[in-house]
Amino acid sequence: MDLGFFAQYLINGLVQGITYALVAVGFTLFFGVLDVIKFSHGDVLMLGAFTALAVFLGLDQLASPAWLSLIIMLCIGILAMGLLGALLCKFLVLPLKESPPLNTLLITLMFGSVIREAVRLFFPNGSNPKPFPALLPEASINWGNLNLRLDSVILIITGALAIVVTHLLIQKTRIGLAIRAVAQDEETARLMGIDFKKTVLVTFALGSGLAALSGISTGLYYQEINFSMGLMLGVIGFSAAVVGGLGSIYGAIVGGLLFAFLQTLGAIWFSVPAYKDVFAFAVIIILMAWRPTGLLADRSAERV
Amino acid sequence: MRQTVLQTKKLTVSFGGLKALNGLDVQLYEGEFLGLIGPNGSGKTTFFNALTGIYRPAAGSVLLHGNDITGAPPNKVYAYGITRTFQRLRLATSLSVLDNLIIGNQRNLNLGLWHNIFNRKSFKRQLQEQIQISEELLSRFSRDLAVHLFKPVSSLSMIDRRRVEVCRALISEPNILLLDEPSAGMTPDETRALMDELQDWRVKYPSLSIILIEHEMELINKVSDRCVVLNYGEKIAEGRYSEVSMEPGVRAAYLGED
Amino acid sequence: MATNRVVGRPFCGTRVITMPDFKTKLAILLGVALSVVVLYGFLYLEREWEIGALLVMVPLGVYFLRRTNALTYYQHAAREMPRFTWISFVLGAVVLIMLLRHDDFALLMLTTVLLYATVSLGLTIQFGFVGVVNFSAVAFFGIGAYSMAALNQHFVFLPDLLIIFFSGAISALLGALLILPILRTRGHYAALITIAFGILFRTFLEVNDVLGGPQGLKVPALEMFGWNFGNSFPSEMGGGSFYVAYAIVALVLVAIVYLITRLIESSWLGLNMDSVRLDEVASAAFGINGPRWKIAAFMLGNCFAGLAGAVYAAMYGFIAPANFNLSDSLLLVSIVLLGGIGNAVAVIPAAFLIVVLPEKFQVIQEYRLLLFGIVVILILRFRPSGLMPRGLRQYFAGRFG
Ligand SMILES: Nc1ncnc2c1ncn2[C@@H]1O[C@H](COP(=O)(O)OP(=O)(O)O)[C@@H](O)[C@H]1O
Ligand SMILES: [Mg+2]
Numbered sequence: 017m018d019l020g021f022f023a024q025y026l027i028n029g030l031v032q033g034i035t036y037a038l039v040a041v042g043f044t045l046f047f048g049v050l051d052v053i054k055f056s057h058g059d060v061l062m063l064g065a066f067t068a069l070a071v072f073l074g075l076d077q078l079a080s081p082a083w084l085s086l087i088i089m090l091c092i093g094i095l096a097m098g099l100l101g102a103l104l105c106k107f108l109v110l111p112l113k114e115s116p117p118l119n120t121l122l123i124t125l126m127f128g129s130v131i132r133e134a135v136r137l138f139f140p141n142g143s144n145p146k147p148f149p150a151l152l153p154e155a156s157i158n159w160g161n162l163n164l165r166l167d168s169v170i171l172i173i174t175g176a177l178a179i180v181v182t183h184l185l186i187q188k189t190r191i192g193l194a195i196r197a198v199a200q201d202e203e204t205a206r207l208m209g210i211d212f213k214k215t216v217l218v219t220f221a222l223g224s225g226l227a228a229l230s231g232i233s234t235g236l237y238y239q240e241i242n243f244s245m246g247l248m249l250g251v252i253g254f255s256a257a258v259v260g261g262l263g264s265i266y267g268a269i270v271g272g273l274l275f276a277f278l279q280t281l282g283a284i285w286f287s288v289p290a291y292k293d294v295f296a297f298a299v300i301i302i303l304m305a306w307r308p309t310g311l312l313a314d315r316s317a318e319r320v
Numbered sequence: 321m322r323q324t325v326l327q328t329k330k331l332t333v334s335f336g337g338l339k340a341l342n343g344l345d346v347q348l349y350e351g352e353f354l355g356l357i358g359p360n361g362s363g364k365t366t367f368f369n370a371l372t373g374i375y376r377p378a379a380g381s382v383l384l385h386g387n388d389i390t391g392a393p394p395n396k397v398y399a400y401g402i403t404r405t406f407q408r409l410r411l412a413t414s415l416s417v418l419d420n421l422i423i424g425n426q427r428n429l430n431l432g433l434w435h436n437i438f439n440r441k442s443f444k445r446q447l448q449e450q451i452q453i454s455e456e457l458l459s460r461f462s463r464d465l466a467v468h469l470f471k472p473v474s475s476l477s478m479i480d481r482r483r484v485e486v487c488r489a490l491i492s493e494p495n496i497l498l499l500d501e502p503s504a505g506m507t508p509d510e511t512r513a514l515m516d517e518l519q520d521w522r523v524k525y526p527s528l529s530i531i532l533i534e535h536e537m538e539l540i541n542k543v544s545d546r547c548v549v550l551n552y553g554e555k556i557a558e559g560r561y562s563e564v565s566m567e568p569g570v571r572a573a574y575l576g577e578d
Numbered sequence: 579m580a581t582n583r584v585v586g587r588p589f590c591g592t593r594v595i596t597m598p599d600f601k602t603k604l605a606i607l608l609g610v611a612l613s614v615v616v617l618y619g620f621l622y623l624e625r626e627w628e629i630g631a632l633l634v635m636v637p638l639g640v641y642f643l644r645r646t647n648a649l650t651y652y653q654h655a656a657r658e659m660p661r662f663t664w665i666s667f668v669l670g671a672v673v674l675i676m677l678l679r680h681d682d683f684a685l686l687m688l689t690t691v692l693l694y695a696t697v698s699l700g701l702t703i704q705f706g707f708v709g710v711v712n713f714s715a716v717a718f719f720g721i722g723a724y725s726m727a728a729l730n731q732h733f734v735f736l737p738d739l740l741i742i743f744f745s746g747a748i749s750a751l752l753g754a755l756l757i758l759p760i761l762r763t764r765g766h767y768a769a770l771i772t773i774a775f776g777i778l779f780r781t782f783l784e785v786n787d788v789l790g791g792p793q794g795l796k797v798p799a800l801e802m803f804g805w806n807f808g809n810s811f812p813s814e815m816g817g818g819s820f821y822v823a824y825a826i827v828a829l830v831l832v833a834i835v836y837l838i839t840r841l842i843e844s845s846w847l848g849l850n851m852d853s854v855r856l857d858e859v860a861s862a863a864f865g866i867n868g869p870r871w872k873i874a875a876f877m878l879g880n881c882f883a884g885l886a887g888a889v890y891a892a893m894y895g896f897i898a899p900a901n902f903n904l905s906d907s908l909l910l911v912s913i914v915l916l917g918g919i920g921n922a923v924a925v926i927p928a929a930f931l932i933v934v935l936p937e938k939f940q941v942i943q944e945y946r947l948l949l950f951g952i953v954v955i956l957i958l959r960f961r962p963s964g965l966m967p968r969g970l971r972q973y974f975a976g977r978f979g
Contacts, residue, residue: 053766108959115962118711121769122911123958125713129908130951137948247904251777254770290785297774304767305759372863394862403864410860412853419971422846423853426865429846436845437838440974443845447973472970488864 020161029280030273031168031237034175037272038230039253040260041179042223047262048199049219052109052120056128057227058250060097060104062243063131064228065148065235066139068093072149086151093232094225101224102217110216128250135243145242148235171233178229182222183265195219199263248293255300261310270311275300322349324386325529326371326402326496331380333363333370333553340366342553343380348496353522354531355544355561359573363553364533365407368498372404373397399427403489404498407533409481413474417465417484420473421454424488457487461517478505486514493525499532503539511536515543537565549573605655606663610670618677620934621684629938658975660840668833675825679811679818685825689893691926691933692828696886698913698925699832699839700879706920706968707848708875709855710760711769714776715910718880720902721749722887724783727795727897738800742888749884750877757876761869776904783899794898797891800827807892824893831889832926835882839922844973851875852971905947912954918964928965 039061046054068089075085108127112120136142152167186192194215197205206212234249235241256275260267278299282292303311326348333341340363348354356364369375371382373394381390384400392400403424411420422429429450435442451469459466461483465476473481486502503511522528534540540547541561549557549564551573557564564570619632643649656663678684697715704712712718725745729736736744756775760768784792799808799820807827811818842848853861854868862868891897913932917924936946957964 047766053769055769108955111959112962117766118705118709119958119962121711121766122915123955125908126912126951126954126958129905130948130955133945133948133951137945248777251770251773255774258767258770288785290781294778294781297778301756301759301771301774304771305762308762308767374859374863394859395865395867398863398865406860406863410857412856412860414856415849415852416970419849419852422849423861423866424864426850431846431850433847436847437841444974470970492864 018161020159023159023162023164025280025284027162027164027168027172029276030172032279033273033276034172034179035230035233035237035249035272036252036256036275037179037269038175038226038233039249040257040268040272041182041265042226043254043257044260044262044265044268045182045195045219045223047257049195049216050109050113052117053124053254054101054104054109054220054223055121055125055250055254056104056131057124057223057253058246058248059128059131060100060224060246061227061231061234061249061253062241062246063100063135063231064093064097064224065231065241065245066135066146066243067096067228068232068235069146069148069241070139072151082149082151085149089151090229090232093228097228097231098221098225101220101222101227104224105217105220106213109220110213128246132243132246139243142243145240148239148241150236150239152236167236171237175230175233178226179265179269182226185222186265191215191218252296255297259300259303259307259310264310267310322352324348325350325384327383327386328371329381329383331367331370331382332378333366333375334378340553341370341377344550344553344555346548346555348529348531350529351522351526352529353543353545354529355540355547356531356533356550357535357537357540357547358550358556362550362573364550365500366553367550368404368500368531368533371397371498372402398492401492401495402498403492403494403496405482405485405489405500405502407500407504409485411473411481411485411488414472416470416472417458417476418451418454418469420484420488421457421491422450424491425450425453427492453491454487457491458484460520461487461514479510482506483514486518490521495528497528497530499530499534501533501535503534503536511539515539519543537561541565602655602659603662605652606659606666609652609656609663610666613667614670614674614677617674617930620930620938621674621678621688622681624938626939626941657972660975664833664837668829671829672826675822675829676818679822682819682821685819685821686893687934687937689821689825689828690890691929692825692832693886693890694910694913694933695926695929696828696832696835697883697910698917698929699835699922700882701910701914702879702920702922702925703839703842703851703875703882704879705855706914706922707843707851707855708871710872710876712772712876712879713769713904713907713911714772714779715879715883716902716904716906717776717779718749718753718883719887719890719906720779720783720897720899721752721880722746722884723797723891723897723901724789724795724887725749725884726888726891727797728789730798731795738802738892742885745888746881746885749887750881753877753880754873757873760876761872773904776902776907780899780902783902790898792899794896794900797895797897799895800824800889800892802827821893824889827889828886831885835885836922838878843922843971847871847874849971909947909950912950915954915957916964918966918968921964921966921968924964924966924968 039057042057043053046052071089071092072085075088080088104124104127108123109120112123152170154167156163156165186195194205194210195218197208197210198212198215202212230249231241231246234245252275253272256271257268258271259274260269260271275296278296279292282295283289286292286295324347328344328346331341331344332339344367346367356367358364366375370377373392373396376391381388383389384402389397389400412423430436430446455466455469458469462480465480465483468476468480473484476484482502482505486499489497489499503514506514518530522530532540532544544561546559547561547564548555549570556569556573557567616632616636620629623629623632640649643652675685675688678688697719701712701715704710722745725748726741729741729744730738756771759771763771783789789795799806801807805823807823808820810820811822842851850861850866851871853866854871858868909932913925913928916932917928932950936942942949
């Protein structure tokens with residue numbers, strides 16, 4: 017294979033990988049503060065994309081310029097999903113804090129299913145794929161076999177930037193300190209006077225906002241969205257978070273990129289495109305059997 | 321010379337950077353009642369967890385009758401005749417008292433498919449046997465408790481749950497019994513009753529060796545033959561309580577704590 | 579002869595309730611008769627207002643029975659004579675099938691209910707007893723269905739009964755692939771593994787030409803005991819749709835699987851499984867080998883799913899990847915949850931509600947996944963032990979304590 021092809025795969029893989037990493041960061045955040053998995057994460061992502069699409073359709077009537085539309089779509093999409101995440105946490109996740117973990121898992125799984133069905137049934141013509149507007153500049157450069165699209169570059173940079181900002185938020189701000197304290201030890205955090213509930217809600221809002229961002233990015237990249245896109249992205253994001261090591265942001269990034277890498281490898285090896293996912297998941301399942309706590313995280317033994 | 325049943329050599333357990341146990345040498349003799357004391361966080365519970373295979377030692381070894389059992393999984397350790405209670409009770413609270421005790425008697429149960437599923441007559445016989453054993457055991461510790469044999473553990477008081485936890489560890493007639501603060505939350509009278517019962521049990525099974533973790537020094541003084549003092553995962557003293565309690569290192573550890 | 583049966587055993591002065599034998603049996607038979615009538619109504623009635631009226635009457639009836647203590651009396655009776663109860667319900671179901679023998683659609687629904695209940699019993703063992711999550715029940719159901727199709731195609735000489743058993747076995751064995759990752763991980767991680775497996779399974783079917791790709795496979799009707807299941811019953815035998823035979827097979831299947839589930843539950847096996855679910859660390863400290871019970875439960879549950887899948891495939895005569903979605907797995911989980919996790923009896927009424935209601939209300943049909951999602955969320959939030967919560971463990975007839 018020549019260098020151009022290689023670079024092409026690399027760029028495509030990076031766009032994918034960053035999207036997965038964004039989703040995985042959400043899983044990692046939720047798990048960090050509350051030891052729960054929010055299985056509706058993928059569907060929140062999808063709803064974020066659909067919200068943005070609805071906003072676009074509304075703005076289209078007003079003939080707003082592309083860049084302005086995009087900014088408004090991002091803002092509304094992210095804020096709305098952040099709010100939804102906080103509400104989900106307040107009304108469905110926190111009340112189940114003392115019940116078996118299976119119940120939390122199920123309730124969020126079902127919540128995802130409700131979102132999915134609601135979009136399918138109530139978004140106009142929701143059961144069919146929807147075209148998503150191409151709002152990013154369409155310029156591209158050709159270098160031999162490499163076709164470098166400007167939108168890919170923008171998406172990679174935006175995604176990476178979002179992760180870096182999240183990381184800084186957690187490391188450098190007061191609320192970030194609270195999040196880290198709660199993730200370390202809930203009891204101690206409470207004793208230190210940290211508002212546990214508020215911290216958890218903010219974390220859920222933050223993670224869900226990131227999901228909306230990755231949903232919109234996916235829409236911009238493929239220029240198409242559908243009601244069931246969240247299912248696969250959610251499962252992939254979760255796999256990425258788990259393989260990297262739940263609770264670690266670096267783990268989420270590594271996991272996201274790794275998954276995209278595996279898919280790319282699968283796409284090169286197998287002629288049938290669908291096998292790339294089969295391959296990637298099979299490797300993930302094996303990795304999980306080999307390293308149950310993930311590649312990076314080092315969670316200590318359960319206290320007895 | 322009494323026979324050593326259990327011995328640890330340079331036993332070390334670490335969590336990340338923290339060495340919860342650091343090169344611990346402990347011997348337990350047959351029929352002995354050993355007290356294990358030390359300030360909070362000194363590694364007492366961790367010692368039990370390492371013995372019973374719940375935590376894996378980073379270094380050192382555990383010898384049972386001279387055989388190396390280091391790193392054996394918990395179910396093996398139980399099969400060797402070592403049972404324990406947990407500091408934070410770990411009973412199956414939605415199951416009945418009887419069921420919890422039967423779980424403790426696992427090694428005397430027939431788990432064969434034929435016995436359990438098809439030959440229900442022989443299963444019933446074993447069930448009745450277990451009911452009888454459980455009832456006798458419970459009534460040794462508390463007459464009232466035996467009445468609640470078929471009640472879920474969640475309906476019992478904290479004190480009764482602790483008794484059930486001790487019974488669960490005793491029902492299989494172990495050789496070594498590890499008690500992790502069994503009397504926490506009990507009044508002095510209740511504690512005394514529990515200890516008297518344990519002493520009775522020792523009369524009946526003279527080869528049983530017990531390690532008791534306990535905060536009440538009076539109690540340790542009364543019941544233990546010997547005690548080991550831990551601090552920061554290391555043994556700082558060993559001997560009869562009356563001797564050990566005089567040692568300056570021990571007093572410092574406790575004063576520093578309080 | 580009114581011999582008296584001791585319901586509560588006189589341990590340590592526990593209260594002794596005695597019930598005459600025949601009254602006990604009468605209570606059970608009345609319960610069966612009432613269930614048959616209600617279920618017949620559900621399956622037979624077609625107009626939405628009729629079903630709606632029935633739906634209003636059932637909770638009212640249950641409330642009334644509870645107020646008059648009839649329900650408690652019945653529960654005592656069923657606990658006291660489980661075998662008699664079991665036989666009566668099986669016979670009641672045969673009567674129900676006979677009553678509906680000309681109604682293709684009702685029989686199809688009834689059979690589907692019975693098969694879903696079979697799968698749900700597998701899930702009951704998996705996460706009701708031992709606590710291993712499985713969000714790919716429908717994949718194992720599908721493995722059974724595809725095994726049925728493929729074995730029938732390539733090994734024509736095999737008797738169908740054997741093929742059904744093989745399908746269950748294949749399902750259990752393929753499930754064994756997941757055992758290592760599931761054992762090595764905990765809770766959420768295991769959930770991910772099964773979800774990923776379900777998605778993989780579907781993708782695999784879609785791209786695999788040998789198994790018919792997206793178009794799926796045709797499955798010939800069963801042939802067992804000298805009877806071709808594709809034939810309707812001739813009028814000299816009383817007449818009846820060909821579905822009658824499938825309904826009977828499904829009934830036998832669910833009855834046996836139910837019996838196995840209950841026997842496991844009421845033995846040391848079930849005790850150990852419960853113990854592993856409730857506290858794996860403490861269980862291990864008392865010699866219980868957690869992984870061993872998880873493996874046993876996981877394989878057995880998947881075997882049940884495979885058996886049900888095989889019968890399902892033969893009955894529908896046609897299977898395609900689209901029949902085996904994650905949402906169907908969620909539907910099965912909803913059945914277990916709605917009934918009451920770990921309560922084997924409860925899966926049957928729950929399967930009824932979840933399978934039959936959407937078929938009867940066309941309005942619901944379109945919205946059914948949405949509605950079930952909401953129902954399950956409400957149950958988890960406000961009544962996590964389900965409609966019929968699991969009681970204390972019981973080893974033998976009669977009440978201990
Ligand atoms: N699972 C664990 N993970 C991390 N640290 C642990 C764990 N278990 C115990 N520790 C640490 O080991 C030390 C000893 O704890 P422990 O044995 O419970 O003390 P003790 O029983 O003497 O009060 C403590 O500092 C505790 O924080
Ligand atoms: Mg302790």
